Amino acid sequence: MSDTTITANRAATETESAHHPAHPSFQRHHFESVSQQFDATNFAMWLFLLTEIMFFGGLFTSYLIMRNWYYPAFVEGSHHLSIFWGTTNTAVLITSSFTMAMSVYSAQMKQKGKLVMYLVLTFILGLAFLCIKGIEWHGEWVDHHVPGLRFSDADFLNPKLDADVYKEYHDAPLSPEMAQNTEEYFFLYFAMTGMHALHMIVGIGLLGFIIFRARQGAYTSGHVTFVENFGLYWHFVDVIWIFLYPLLYLISRHT
Amino acid sequence: MNYISPVLWQFLQHWMSNFPLFPPEASKIAPQMDALFFFMVLVSLVGLTIVILLVLSFSILYNKTRHPHATQIEGSTLLEATWTIIPLGLFLIMFVWGALLYFRVYTPPANAMNIYVVGKQWMWKVEHPGGQHEINELHVPEGVPVQLTLISQDVFHSFSIPAFRVKREAIPGRYTSVWFEATRPGTYHLFCTQYCGTNHSQMIGHVVVMTPDDYKKWLAGSTSGNSLAQNGERLFASLSCNACHNNTPDARGPNLANVYGSSITLSSGERVRVDDAFLRSAILDPSENVKQGFVPIMPTYQGQISEEGVISLVEYIKHLDSNYRIQQTLNTTQLLPSSEGQPAPSGNAAASGEVKQ
């Protein structure tokens, strides 16, 4: 049996390479059709985002547990974050999601000029987000709120030290043990925003690559999969922030 | 033989001297545990025999020479249901039986005598209420329920006595407990079973079960002169706890007499039962455990008292059934040459100014 089939197979291979139908150049050889390729890569992206949710899930769980245990420390810790910069950053990120959505739309409409423009805007907004985050982190460094490296709980033992925050919230001093636990809050703050920023940096790097390719017209000839999937990633990172922002900045805002 | 291979020789010698295949049953729970164990072994053997019989008989009946053409069978819902429901039923029996034992092992009876065990890399430190102090040894009387309260001062350890079929992890930062009632005098293995670093396998010792008479003799022979509660009393005085916890009308700390086992309301409004764990956290983390109606002025003793110190304080407070003892403590404090370099408070009025913020 096998001998005959082997020769048959070989013949088949030779003919196959000859009658290869005219596929678009971006269709990878192992897919049957462009729509299958799009479906598969899109589905893969969603799955990847699922793993990302589980990845952040570990941090969110830790946050939930610690917040429950050390509620006062978490409240006062969050009072020391800048709501102004936090809100600005949220706005920046949401706008960047809008420009990202517009770039996907432009790619679908095959408008190269607009695509590049929106991508560049997204790129700039992404950088702006990171800069603002940097400003905030610098503030925490100055205030000795960086756990492990440069941390002091003086602000929480004696809230009047930080006059601005005190004026707004009139925090009562925490007990020494509880004040110590603000370090857990700031650790989670840095871990979560840091992980998020890491994702932003990866995103911005990819975005640079996409802009480069878009200028060559790679995504305006019908092959929008990559831009679309990147868009999913970008929106996902945005959504993570939409959770981080209220958890870290807002839910303890009442005075 | 010895010159051919010492290992082989040793092996044969052991072979002759009949090595153990089953651990001794030396506690009340051990036979109950073993009953479940043997039930499980039985179920496993039956299950394994069924599987082996099926595979073997089918292999013989339906091998290719005897049965050259397979009959295609789709499956059978009835059979599927059978081997879903029967194992499930058996597993549920084991679950319930196991859970009963589990609750028994980890719920000490009220009349159990309490022994404290502190684990550290790489030894077990045992504190008896009578002040007897042991390392890597545990002497217990036969026929008396003994509760162990365990804590670790560094990493996770696990206190295991195979002959009693009990085991509990000693965890840094919180008390865990386990109890047993030894039934047979003898010396048994004590192991640390949670991997705890380089000398993990040296963190072993012996549990010595003694007849009540021997135990009494042992207690008398190895006392250090002070009971654990007495040590606690001293510590209580030297840390000036009595400055506030003295049950005078203007005392700044709550009354501690008979507090153990009662329920109190915290300033957060939460009601808690005062047990060992609560006392420990109230000493180390006082401002989170303030009794309603009191001001959080007590400083934390985290890092200032060793785990043994906390244990003796807990033991002391546990046995405070009247404030007479505290008054006595006040007097002792006055007699002490100097406690922690601070002036001995005379009466309760002088106690102010000592609570550091």
Added chain:
Amino acid sequence: MSTATIVSLPDQSTARVPKMNFLTRENGLLSWLLTGDHKRIATLYLISITFFFFIGGALAGLIRLELLTPQSDLLAMDTYNKVFTMHGIIMIFFFLVPSVPATLGNFLIPMMVGAKDLALPKINLLSWYLYMIAGVMAIYTMIAGGVDTGWTFTTPLSTHYLNTHVISTGLAIFVAGFSSIFTGLNFIVTIHKMRCPGMTWFRLPLFVWSNYAASILMVLGTPVLAITLVLIVLERTVGIGVFDPAKGGDPLLFQHLFWFYSHPAVYIMILPGMGVISEVVSTFSRKRVFGYTAVAFSSVAIAVFGFFVWAHHMFIMGISNYAALVFSLLTMLVAVPSAIKIFNWAFTLYKGSITFETPMLYAFGFMGLFTIGGMTGVFLGATGTDIHLTETYFIVAHFHFVMVGGMLMAFLSGIHFWWPKWTGRMYPEKISQFAAVTTFIGFNLTFFPQFILGMLGMPRRYASYPPEFQVLNVFSTAGATVLGVGYLLPILYLTWSLKYGAVAGDNPWQATGLEWMTQSPPLTENFPQIPVMDHEAYDYEWLERQQQQEVASV
């Protein structure tokens, strides 16, 4: 046993391994290192995991030698700790987790669903590179002085009390984790989106089902391990204190996060093995797997329940008694699907036409040993007996019965079964049957005494032990020697067969999977044209009709 065999090889005097196949398509190192072909990546994986298996095996040998005598004499205590830690880490993260999925799964899943490749070939290659980077880091750790945390990284021991290479190990496992995430992701996408026409979900071979279930676990579980390891590394470098009781953290939180991955991880390891057994048992009894749907859904049930049993690793750690109750109950539930599988395999033999080639012998070994391994798992899942048996050699024996007796048997069974497909040549039958029997005997001799040792209370991870446990330990070490021979033999004769083995032809086993419908070794694109699945899985009558037609047409 009977000498009847199912093997039908082409006429050896004229048969040749096809000149054009995925192995010969391109030559040169670069064509391998930059390949997108799932079969070549599977080959790369096969070579690398074999390498790591032998490192892990050598470490296991050292452990058994040390335990020959009660004193810690061959190895110093800290060396012993490093040896068992590296044994665990290498065997689990570098052998068991990728073993069947990354080699056989990678090789077979596209062919089984009738696709030309996995959906994301570049990601597939990336996952091999991540695996290799992780492997190099692990080996660096070993050379630089090792790590002695145990593979469980228990805090605060791993974060505050050891000064070995915890960080590089943690990062190695972090990277290896992403390798397995990408493999799992690739499988799920492929199984969902790349099935050929006619290949419905219930026509998929059970191997695909079980790999699908394992992939779900990889994709959802591994990220949690990744973030946990990041926290460990941060704890060591910056001192953040999430797991440090002195700073208000909680070491039990670490246990929860770690076991949230590491319990499902054992199902990641065993499920693909179960898939192999389904294929092998069906082929060598010429029968459709008994209760196909039950077996398929039991895989999914294991994957789902597997996520909700993690705290059974913590029964004696001071979690609340009621939490222990819930997790024990769920553990009992997860045991049921495994029982279902065992009985279905046994009944697949009923009224079959059974032959006893090497893959089938390994499969029988699997069924016996996995039954023991699974049942002893129930001993540990029941809260009461767990108190006595956990953290002793009982748990070591249980784990090895499932992982070595189960998974490794399944892996070897699969390797022998698909070897002719992979290389185009048969392995030598007699010596491999001998190796299978040797492995089985050696395995039982090694690990059965450990059940007794565990019942006696001998704690695991002990470099020295009380002398009365020696006899059983000597048995165990003797068995390990036999087992070692059992594992060395396949390496030798499989390498030999690459050149001298009989030419296998397309379908030496007369099996029904789509992978057998193409040449051996397959073409780079697997099939001359995309096949159409027009019959149920394991339809041997269809195969017979097919063969009769062929004979008639010639």
